[in-house]
Amino acid sequence: MTTEILGVIITYALTLLLAWPLGKYIAKVFKGERTWSDLMAPIERLFYKLSGINPKEEMNWKQHLKALLTINLLWFVYAFFALLFQDKLPLNPDGNPGQTPDLAFNTAISFVVNCNLQHYSGESGVTYFTQLFVLEFLHFVSAATGIASLIVVLKALKDKTTSKLGNFWDFFVKTITRILLPLSIVIAIILAFNGTPASYKGKDAYVSLQGDTVNVSRGPAAAMIAIKHLGTNGGGWFGANAAHPLENPNYITYITEMVAQVVLPIAMIFALGFFINRKKFAYVVFSIMTLGMLCLVIPTIITEIHGSPAIAHMGIAQPTGAMEGKEVRFGPAGSAYWSILTTIISTGSVNAMHDSTMPLSGLMQMLGMMVNSFYGGCGVGFLNYYIYIIMAVFISGLMVGRTPEFMGHKLEAREIKIAALITLLSPFLILAGTALSSFILAHHPEADWAVKPSAWLNNPGYHGFSEMLYEYTSSNANNGSGFEGLGDNNIFWNVSTGFILILGRFLPIIGPVAIAGLMANKKFIPAAAGTLKTDSLTFGVMTFAVIIIINALSYFPALALGPIAEYFSMH
Amino acid sequence: MKRYIFPAVRLTLVLIVVLAGLFPLFIAAVAKMAPGKGDGVTVMHKGKVVGYANIGQKFTDDKYCWSRPSAVDYNAAGSAGSNKGPSNPDYLRTVQERIDTFLVHNPGVNKEDIPAELVTASGSGLDPDLSPAAVEIQIPRIAKARGVAPERIKTLVKEHTKGPLLGLLGPSKVNVLQLNIALDDMQ
Numbered sequence: 001m002t003t004e005i006l007g008v009i010i011t012y013a014l015t016l017l018l019a020w021p022l023g024k025y026i027a028k029v030f031k032g033e034r035t036w037s038d039l040m041a042p043i044e045r046l047f048y049k050l051s052g053i054n055p056k057e058e059m060n061w062k063q064h065l066k067a068l069l070t071i072n073l074l075w076f077v078y079a080f081f082a083l084l085f086q087d088k089l090p091l092n093p094d095g096n097p098g099q100t101p102d103l104a105f106n107t108a109i110s111f112v113v114n115c116n117l118q119h120y121s122g123e124s125g126v127t128y129f130t131q132l133f134v135l136e137f138l139h140f141v142s143a144a145t146g147i148a149s150l151i152v153v154l155k156a157l158k159d160k161t162t163s164k165l166g167n168f169w170d171f172f173v174k175t176i177t178r179i180l181l182p183l184s185i186v187i188a189i190i191l192a193f194n195g196t197p198a199s200y201k202g203k204d205a206y207v208s209l210q211g212d213t214v215n216v217s218r219g220p221a222a223a224m225i226a227i228k229h230l231g232t233n234g235g236g237w238f239g240a241n242a243a244h245p246l247e248n249p250n251y252i253t254y255i256t257e258m259v260a261q262v263v264l265p266i267a268m269i270f271a272l273g274f275f276i277n278r279k280k281f282a283y284v285v286f287s288i289m290t291l292g293m294l295c296l297v298i299p300t301i302i303t304e305i306h307g308s309p310a311i312a313h314m315g316i317a318q319p320t321g322a323m324e325g326k327e328v329r330f331g332p333a334g335s336a337y338w339s340i341l342t343t344i345i346s347t348g349s350v351n352a353m354h355d356s357t358m359p360l361s362g363l364m365q366m367l368g369m370m371v372n373s374f375y376g377g378c379g380v381g382f383l384n385y386y387i388y389i390i391m392a393v394f395i396s397g398l399m400v401g402r403t404p405e406f407m408g409h410k411l412e413a414r415e416i417k418i419a420a421l422i423t424l425l426s427p428f429l430i431l432a433g434t435a436l437s438s439f440i441l442a443h444h445p446e447a448d449w450a451v452k453p454s455a456w457l458n459n460p461g462y463h464g465f466s467e468m469l470y471e472y473t474s475s476n477a478n479n480g481s482g483f484e485g486l487g488d489n490n491i492f493w494n495v496s497t498g499f500i501l502i503l504g505r506f507l508p509i510i511g512p513v514a515i516a517g518l519m520a521n522k523k524f525i526p527a528a529a530g531t532l533k534t535d536s537l538t539f540g541v542m543t544f545a546v547i548i549i550i551n552a553l554s555y556f557p558a559l560a561l562g563p564i565a566e567y568f569s570m571h
Numbered sequence: 572m573k574r575y576i577f578p579a580v581r582l583t584l585v586l587i588v589v590l591a592g593l594f595p596l597f598i599a600a601v602a603k604m605a606p607g608k609g610d611g612v613t614v615m616h617k618g619k620v621v622g623y624a625n626i627g628q629k630f631t632d633d634k635y636c637w638s639r640p641s642a643v644d645y646n647a648a649g650s651a652g653s654n655k656g657p658s659n660p661d662y663l664r665t666v667q668e669r670i671d672t673f674l675v676h677n678p679g680v681n682k683e684d685i686p687a688e689l690v691t692a693s694g695s696g697l698d699p700d701l702s703p704a705a706v707e708i709q710i711p712r713i714a715k716a717r718g719v720a721p722e723r724i725k726t727l728v729k730e731h732t733k734g735p736l737l738g739l740l741g742p743s744k745v746n747v748l749q750l751n752i753a754l755d756d757m758q
Contacts, residue, residue, distance in 0.1 A: 181590070318687045
């Protein structure tokens with residue numbers, strides 16, 4: 001067990017070690033300073049020329065959002081039709097069928113918004129064409145969308161008074177050419193050399209040692225698995241995701257994939273400090289996020305190492321902890337660490353089945369997604385945290401009796417209204433969704449859908465309720481992991497989560513960009529003796545308290561019906 | 572809107588070519604130099620492919636080291652865990668049945684020594700490994716079925732135990748397929 005804990009600690013340390021220089025580098029790229037990646041400039045110029053884009057054209061916050069929403073809408077339409085007709089398109093060696101309209105709707109949205117719920121299984125529900133030309137493509141561009149929108153906000157925070165916030169296409173393209181693509185190449189090669197398939201060959205068949213005939217799904221998976229982690233997307237090549245021994249063959253790939261998914265969210269926080277030249281502010285944000293992460297990780301690791309009380313009751317040994325849904329090569333500590341990091345940073349790739357983890361671990365995973373900003377998804381993590389900061393500034397302002405200010409700009413009614421709406425949106429979507437599905441389950445169990453409501457749940461009682469709560473929490477957080485026992489490939493789940501995915505993605509991007517844009521337009525007020533110091537640890541703790549209060553008030557009743565009730569029923 | 576739609580369409584086309592076309596092709600080309608040439612690493616025995624190094628197989632015969640239970644019965648055309656919750660009564664009954672079956676096939680084993688991984692399904696349903704303890708507990712059965720001394724098998728297991736990465740990181744494990752091939756070769 002010692003080596004397993006050590007593995008987790010070293011993995012996290014390695015992440016920090018890489019995130020620091022990466023953050024510095026990202027800040028330089030978007031400040032326009034010289035870096036090694038200037039050698040990509042000719043390629044970028046070619047992209048702009050082919051696309052008819054002038055990357056020097058300054059945009060205000062509204063123009064940024066228009067560009068962002070237009071291209072996202074386009075991707076959705078493209079993805080929807082490609083998935084619908086994938087059986088008629090090339091690169092389908094396994095002869096997989098086209099998706100149903102409701103599944104294609106859900107899958108297309110899910111990948112456009114960086115969520116990757118995956119109501120299908122990778123081996124049979126998609127083709128090599130749609131895996132690469134739709135899903136893997138969206139892995140890149142949805143991650144770049146998140147980072148580009150964060151850069152817009154940082155631009156607004158950086159300048160004293162301005163409406164010129166750079167060019168969206170420029171941020172977007174540079175994110176891909178200078179961050180995502182070079183790193184993905186390195187990660188994909190590491191994976192390929194450790195046994196992850198990368199060729200375009202279809203299914204293989206062989207006779208096993210004991211004489212069974214077995215098929216093995218394969219395909220060009222290494223490229224996709226690299227960007228799915230780096231871009232905090234999470235949608236895997238195979239159904240079992242990163243628990244699959246071809247997606248994640250050994251402990252080297254475990255460390256690689258774990259570092260890959262956490263490095264950008266952390267690097268973005270450091271980049272923020274360098275970019276707006278407020279390093280202390282960034283360190284405080286990083287410390288609070290890390291504190292939140294530890295509050296979730298430590299209890300989960302302890303719980304999983306202790307094993308299942310129900311299995312202990314049967315009188316057998318659990319020297320390697322709770323093993324249902326886990327792989328031997330990762331063990332309970334490595335799986336517990338992964339399960340929390342993947343939920344707090346919105347990746348949603350799994351190396352163990354969350355549905356089979358202990359109730360307390362499930363609780364922590366859901367809390368990670370509810371807060372959604374302890375590091376958070378790449379780019380959007382800080383945008384979520386920014387909303388919490390605005391709330392904390394507002395409440396602190398009320399407490400000291402001054403007009404609240406943040407980074408030299410007055411925070412007024414309009415900004416607070418937007419922040420409050422975004423804050424209330426998450427609990428509304430999660431709880432209304434769960435209530436609706438519970439209602440249908442209770443009152444229309446025999447409704448004639450692809451999966452009848454009476455067959456939705458893989459587990460009875462409190463755990464069944466958790467499966468539904470988890471699904472909507474994951475959709476709203478754009479996470480994509482699931483309590484996968486849920487029978488979710490039917491019109492009810494495909495459509496209801498589809499709409500929550502859209503709202504849970506774009507409103508939390510539009511809100512912060514609008515607030516930052518509105519504030520950047522206002523007069524700059526130099527800091528004075530009475531100004532609230534937002535880069536102090538005190539203010540950091542204040543933000544942490546706001547996060548806890550908002551989330552506890554919003555979710556405690558629902559969590560009490562699910563994981564908390566299950567915990568007490570088992571102990 | 573109109574101002575953005577044309578650049579959006581053209582940029583999307585360019586990026587599809589680069590990110591979905593060229594990038595995976597490049598990785599596939601580099602992977603030609605990797606073990607298995609990017610097709611997955613296969614395992615040969617007596618001139619035949621008998622499996623993939625990283626994909627677990629079903630072993631139910633007493634003379635083989637058993638793999639973990641699997642929700643997909645080790646058919647690697649798919650992959651999945653059981654997704655059973657820890658308090659599910661049906662699931663707990665299944666685990667109890669597995670314990671009983673194991674005790675029938677392994678007389679002399681104390682129930683409290685059975686490691687949980689031998690009676691719980693893995694995340695992928697294709698777990699290729701077992702912990703050393705889960706292999707050791709099967710040694711008396713395998714030795715009896717093959718009519719060899721348990722010590723010989725013990726040495727074999729030791730040879731096939733892979734310690735933590737660099738001796739420091741992660742769990743120890745035994746690849747079940749490799750071990751069973753070695754068992755077949757022993758005689």
